[in-house]
Amino acid sequence: MVGRRTVVIGAGVVGAALADELSALGWTDIVVLDQGDLPATGGSTSHAPGLVFQASGSKVLTDLARYTVEKFVALEHEGQSCFLQVGGLEVATTPERLAEIHRRHGWLTSWGVEAEVVDADRCVELHPLVDRDRVLGGLHCPTDGLAKALWAVEAQIDRAKSRGVKFLPRHEVTDISVADGKVVGVVTDHGEIPADVVVCCAGIWGPKVAALVGMNLPLTPLAHQLAWTGPIPALAGQTEEAVRPILRHQDADLYYRDRYDQLGIGYYGHRPMPIDANDLLPVEYAEVMPSVLEFTPDDFAPAWDETQALLPATLDAKVEEGINGVFSFTPDGMPLLGESPEVSGFWVAEAVWVTHSAGVGRAVAEWLANGHSESFDLHECDLNRFEDYQLVPEYILERDCQNFVEVYDILHPLQPMDSPRELRTSPYYARQQELGAFFLPANGWERPQWYEANKGLLDRYQVPQPNDWAAKYWSPIVGAEAQATRDGVAMYDMTALKRLTVTGPGATAFLQRLTTGNVDRTVGSVIYTLLLDVDGGIRSDVTIARLGPNHYQAGVNGALDTDWFNRFLPADGSVVVTDITPGTCCIGLWGPKAREVLSGLTDADLTNDGLKYFRAARFSIGNVPVTAMRLSYVGELGWELYTTADLGLRLWDTIWAAGQDHGIIAAGRGAFNSLRLEKGYRSFGADMTFEHDPYEAGVGFAVKLDKGDFVGRDALLRRKENQTRTLACLTVDEPADVVVGKEPVFADGRAVGYVTSAAYGYTIGKGIAYAWLPADVATPGTPVEIGYFDRRVRAVVAAEPLFDPSMTRLRG
Incomplete structure (x- = not known):
């Protein structure tokens, strides 16, 4: 070929x-x-x-x-x-870094790479230059090395x-x-x-x-310091280029490698040094090479001091050469x-x-x-994952420089970027601030995680305390908001959900081709469906509402979905895909009292017969025209209520005022995540990605094989016959043992899978973790363990959903 x-x-x-x-x-x-x-x-x-x-x-x-x-x-x-497989060693000099090393060991175990956490004595045995009194332990990966x-x-x-x-x-x-x-x-x-x-x-x-x-x-080219010592007496006579593991001292932003009787020292602790790609010298004009800039000793001085403290043998040597080498960083x-x-x-x-x-x-x-990678799940690497605001030069430069600074930092999964913030705010932002919202960014939007105004709910609800790591970017108010949603009614800001319209005479055929579900249904229908790649893997899960004969609204997961839609657009212009997210907003109004709140605000028939589950309708709430979709990702009666951004604040205020007699609250994403896991709702990008198919991910119900051909159908049929793994629900009894995600799962003492999403279920009173497991392990009642830092947490495979399996609350 x-x-x-x-x-x-x-x-x-x-x-x-x-x-x-x-x-x-x-x-x-x-x-x-x-x-x-x-x-x-x-x-x-x-x-x-x-x-x-x-x-x-x-x-x-x-x-x-x-x-x-x-x-x-x-x-x-x-x-x-071409590879010197001397192994890799990451050392910890603080208790926080030692805990992080255990977490990193969990990642390697989850992804199937051999590694072990070793004590200080073993660190010195592996790398004799290390000062035994400086280190608390280390992470040893024997297959790492020097390319x-x-x-x-x-x-x-x-x-x-x-x-x-x-x-x-x-x-x-x-x-x-x-x-x-x-x-x-x-x-x-x-x-x-x-x-x-x-x-x-x-x-x-x-x-x-x-x-x-x-x-x-x-992408921003940034300079990164690399220096070489002169001969180190303790290494005299070393005839092989490298005999010790490559070494990382991440507490000080440092790494090391052998070069016979010398050491190479890499340093990320200096100020960011960005370079415009247009300012890089052509090859013929560069003194050494275009990617090598002049070494700046003053920037390196702290690195040398720390090196001599960690590796005392270097006290008998000096830095003889160095470069500021240029590498690429992304947002x-x-x-x-x-x-x-x-x-x-x-x-x-x-x-x-x-x-x-x-x-x-x-x-x-x-x-x-x-047409796809058979070996790797590339959803995190796809060029087209960025939103427009992330492609602004000022944003790129700031985020790329910050990523350089944070390259060795201990980062919590929920840790927000410090800057830039308040890039995208919903029309409700001022009201959320008044309610004491704690915001975390989502797709650039400031999204409430919880509201301090709900602190009084803690007098009504008992909320167990998680462990220290799980308690970061958390408040007990999260648990109270979750329980209050189940008992009453809550407003959730769903504006960060990306929304597209698909219109035109070819819209129905277009969506039939791209999705696994049947969109050719009556106006007002809403379906949950999937986008598949040509290999049958899940590209996304979406909701699609038919608002007119040639008019659909799709709730998607991000820019990759927009790109996927655009790549399949017919050349005749019969389909138009429009991102309406910036000009619209959404409130999720959910809970058993949701109907009571809305009943006095509209003439629309909100009964079960009037607006059934997974149906959409257009009507007014007070003075605000809305598109209402009766669906819920928290597992309670209610609607997603969409309107234009200019009317968003009025919508919030109207519902808020009407809800006062019903105990309405505003609730945040922390409660939302707990509630959706109780219902077993999957999250694309966490629970399922490009590498998974619908049947093993537990969303096979969204595949309508009898509707005709669609992208990925033939490949999916082949995959359906060979199911060896499944996304399983695990529960944990001890509240303090709630995990976060990406931890390894063990059965009979061996690693068999990894956690995707996790939270505490405040309604069911248990920790919840979804995990990929071998099919023969994922049987309800099977005991397993989750590797959490340096501990093993007991868990059990559970039947799902954990809450309201008969769906009576959603359909009530």
Whole structure:
């Protein structure tokens, strides 16, 4: 198979991996360009220290790193492995970091990577330079190590060349030719090369290259300090390049690696040093290489002091050389992979470090060849995941610099960014502030987590105290709000839910093609349905309301869903997809007294016969026209009430005033999450992602196989016959044992799965955790354990839903 004419821009560790992987899949009409020489092109790969630590709270980053390790270990350069598998050691010098190390060990266990938490003596045994009195323990991962990045580049280039791939060094890209919205060629200083596919693997030059097709790539090159000591007497006579584990001292933003009798020292503790990609020097003008800037000793001084304290042997040495090496950072710390939404055939594989390079090469090669990656769940890496506000240059720069600062920080899953804040606020924001809302950002919106005004509810409701980690960004008011919702009525701000309209004469056929459900129902119907990829994996779960014969409103999960819809739009203009989120708002009014609150505000028939469960209607609440959908993600009677942003405050005030005689409260996302887990409602991105199919995720009811063809249907039928895992509900008896998510699950002493979402169920009086488990373990009544920091928490597989299985409250 020749494949489409493909030009890869950048022959660093990512471009070389992509050429190797894509040619291995049979594509041979591939040209790889670079402005520099081969294999040291002058980009980040050329000076990268090569440390590969696999631990990450992101499953896909660990998966990408694990593949990189496995490939580089087997990859040879002149008869030697391209990976020195000396292991990795992260040391803790504070109790907080030791707890974090246990959490990181849990991640590795969840994702299937061998590791262990070791005591201080073992840390010194593994790395004798470490001062025993400074460390409390460490995390040892024996499969970590040092990638010989340039060797790996050369080895992969050789493999790709053997399959017919052409590499053209000293070719600077000056333009990308586009015709009718598609790439047709790459213009270089040596002429134009025709292309059907162009993949930008230009690293720190990525924003400059992407700008040639009008793309604002959310990436900032930042300088990062790397220094080398002179000879260390304690290492005298070391004849192998590396014999000790690569070392991280994250409490001080430091890492270390051997180089014979010297040490390399990397430092993230200095001020952010951003660089405009357009200001990077061309290869021929750079003194060393474009990605290497002059070392700034004053910035490094704290790192050297801390190094001498942690590794006393360095007191007999000095820093002899150093660089400020330039690497790529993004607003959320994840790679940028995928195809441009505006220019067909223009792809990027950017913001990828050596650690994940081979994995990314494989993932993008599979994506190009098959329409999806068979090996990796890339929803966190997709280029098109960002909202418009996240693509503003000021936002990109600020967030990228903050991610540099936080790269080794201990971050709680709910920890909000400090800045920028108040980017998006609903019309209810002023009222929420008056009620003492504690806000956490969601899709850029300020969303209440709980309200201090509800503190008085604690006189009525008992709320157990969770453990210290689970209690961060939590208040007992969360539990009181959850119980008050079950007993009375509550208003929830649902504005952060992304909303699209799909209109036009082709709207019905379009949605029938894209979703697993049957949208061709009567006007006023609402369905819960799924978007699948071509491999049958879940891309999203959505609700779709038919508001007119050719008018639908879809509640989706984010920008990736918008991008997916747009990629399938018919060329004849018969379908229009519009993001109405900024101009609309939504209140979720839920609880057994919800009907009583609304009954005096509208002439609409809100009885069960008048507006049935999962039906929509348009009417007025006071002076405010609304679109009301009778559905609930907290498992109680009520409606999602949509109106335009200009009338949002009036809607809030109208409902609030009417609810005073019924004990109405405003409730936050903390209560919402507890209530939705009691009902077993899945959350895309946490409980299920691209790698899961509907049947194993427990949402097979949303698949209507009898409606005809839809995207992913054939693949789903094949997957349906081979179900080996399932998303299971676990309960925990002790309130203090509530977990947070991503913890490993053990059965009979062995790790068998991992937690996705978790919360305390205030109605049922138990902790709840959803987890991916082998099908033969996920039987109700099966005892399991959850690895939580340095403990094992007892749990049991439970039948779901835990609350109101007969659905009487929802349909009441």
